[in-house]
Amino acid sequence: MGALSPSQTIIRYQVENINEAVVPAMVLAGLKANAMPVIPDEYKETIIGWVPFESPYIPDFVANPFLYNGVSLFSLRIDKKTVPPKVLQQQMAISFEKRKTETGREFLSKNEKAEIRELLYDSLLQKTSCIPSVFDFAWDHDLGLAYFYTAQKAAIEVLENLFYKSFECRLVRTIPYTQAACRMTEADEDRLAALTPIKIGD
Amino acid sequence: MKLDIVTAYNKYQFLGYEFLLWLWYASEKEPKAINYFADVDRSVEITVGNSITIEIQGTGYPEKVIIKREDAGFEEAFLFIKKGGVIAQINLVFKIDDLEFCFDLKGDDFSVRNLRCTSGTMPPPTSDEIEGAILEKWFLNSEVFGCLDFLYDHFIEIRLADELRKNLVSKIGQRVSGSIKD
Numbered sequence: 001m002g003a004l005s006p007s008q009t010i011i012r013y014q015v016e017n018i019n020e021a022v023v024p025a026m027v028l029a030g031l032k033a034n035a036m037p038v039i040p041d042e043y044k045e046t047i048i049g050w051v052p053f054e055s056p057y058i059p060d061f062v063a064n065p066f067l068y069n070g071v072s073l074f075s076l077r078i079d080k081k082t083v084p085p086k087v088l089q090q091q092m093a094i095s096f097e098k099r100k101t102e103t104g105r106e107f108l109s110k111n112e113k114a115e116i117r118e119l120l121y122d123s124l125l126q127k128t129s130c131i132p133s134v135f136d137f138a139w140d141h142d143l144g145l146a147y148f149y150t151a152q153k154a155a156i157e158v159l160e161n162l163f164y165k166s167f168e169c170r171l172v173r174t175i176p177y178t179q180a181a182c183r184m185t186e187a188d189e190d191r192l193a194a195l196t197p198i199k200i201g202d
Numbered sequence: 203m204k205l206d207i208v209t210a211y212n213k214y215q216f217l218g219y220e221f222l223l224w225l226w227y228a229s230e231k232e233p234k235a236i237n238y239f240a241d242v243d244r245s246v247e248i249t250v251g252n253s254i255t256i257e258i259q260g261t262g263y264p265e266k267v268i269i270k271r272e273d274a275g276f277e278e279a280f281l282f283i284k285k286g287g288v289i290a291q292i293n294l295v296f297k298i299d300d301l302e303f304c305f306d307l308k309g310d311d312f313s314v315r316n317l318r319c320t321s322g323t324m325p326p327p328t329s330d331e332i333e334g335a336i337l338e339k340w341f342l343n344s345e346v347f348g349c350l351d352f353l354y355d356h357f358i359e360i361r362l363a364d365e366l367r368k369n370l371v372s373k374i375g376q377r378v379s380g381s382i383k384d
Binding site for chain 2: 004006007008009011053054065071073138147151172174175177178179180181183188192193195197198199200
């Protein structure tokens with residue numbers, strides 16, 4: 001589900017600028033500073049970063065545009081590695097037997113097993129390939145509006161944190177209360193806050 | 203905004219649910235009241251599409267019931283609303299001039315799902331056409347959200363004026379009660 005998909009899922013945000021007006025140069029600097037690394041850390045389970053919309057697997061913001069007539073469009077990529085539990089279990093069983101044979105013992109201690117497990121996990125993690133997930137994000141600087149093209153909770157949390165880190169702007173989710181409050185005076189917001197649910201038939 | 207986002211979400215979800223109920227009622231009974239383009243020369247039609255999701259709050263986890271339009275025109279939905287259920291999600295069809303959009307709108311967080319422009323499909327753009335495709339998609343999305351924002355602003359106006367409680371609640375209640383078969 002992306003920005004050009006025939007079927008879209010969209011959540012909306014208002015973008016609050018904390019420090020200064022947003023200009024394309026500032027956006028580019030934030031994107032480059034927090035782009036997906038070209039050579040990822042092999043020992044990390046999750047790697048996150050910005051990637052160009054037109055080239056999500058080659059994170060080069062110099063060669064690929066992100067600005068389209070006043071709207072910034074780029075993507076959040078989350079690469080995840082998972083060591084299959086059954087594979088780890090299999091390798092652990094083999095390693096335990098090997099260690100017992102080498103040391104001539106019938107049992108291994110809990111600490112020894114934990115140490116073997118950790119070494120095996122790191123080794124398998126290094127060999128495992130990342131599974132990338134790409135989520136598009138569009139940002140109208142003039143109107144201070146943004147769309148995120150997914151409703152996955154984990155991706156939303158990653159987005160909100162990385163966005164603030166990259167651009168020092170806060171994303172305020174468009175939900176019933178914020179959608180109403182954003183256009184109100186303080187007095188009207190007090191009246192809004194005082195509302196309670198109504199029952200049909202009251 | 204005075205509230206933190208978590209409190210705003212948890213405590214005021216009911217605004218979204220009531221908005222969906224009002225939208226359903228207004229689209230059937232008072233379409234002129236929700237005419238987005240009443241003052242300009244454009245046509246708009248807002249109808250409920252093919253499904254409504256009702257959430258019934260009770261002890262433990264809320265129960266969700268999805269009602270399709272084939273089920274006697276949503277009559278079953280009225281039964282659940284009468285029992286205190288809320289409309290958690292609704293499928294909507296917006297016709298704006300020659301454009302037709304279909305999507306699901308969730309009441310608690312206003313997320314839009316399965317948004318499609320059903321009035322014509324575009325082939326996937328080539329690399330030269332990407333910018334044009336992006337701007338066109340942005341325009342289409344803006345049409346839908348502009349309309350939704352107008353409708354919600356209108357709903358909040360009614361809600362704050364207590365007009366909903368005084369006038370519409372009884373009308374909606376009659377509509378709900380009138381649809382319950384003996």
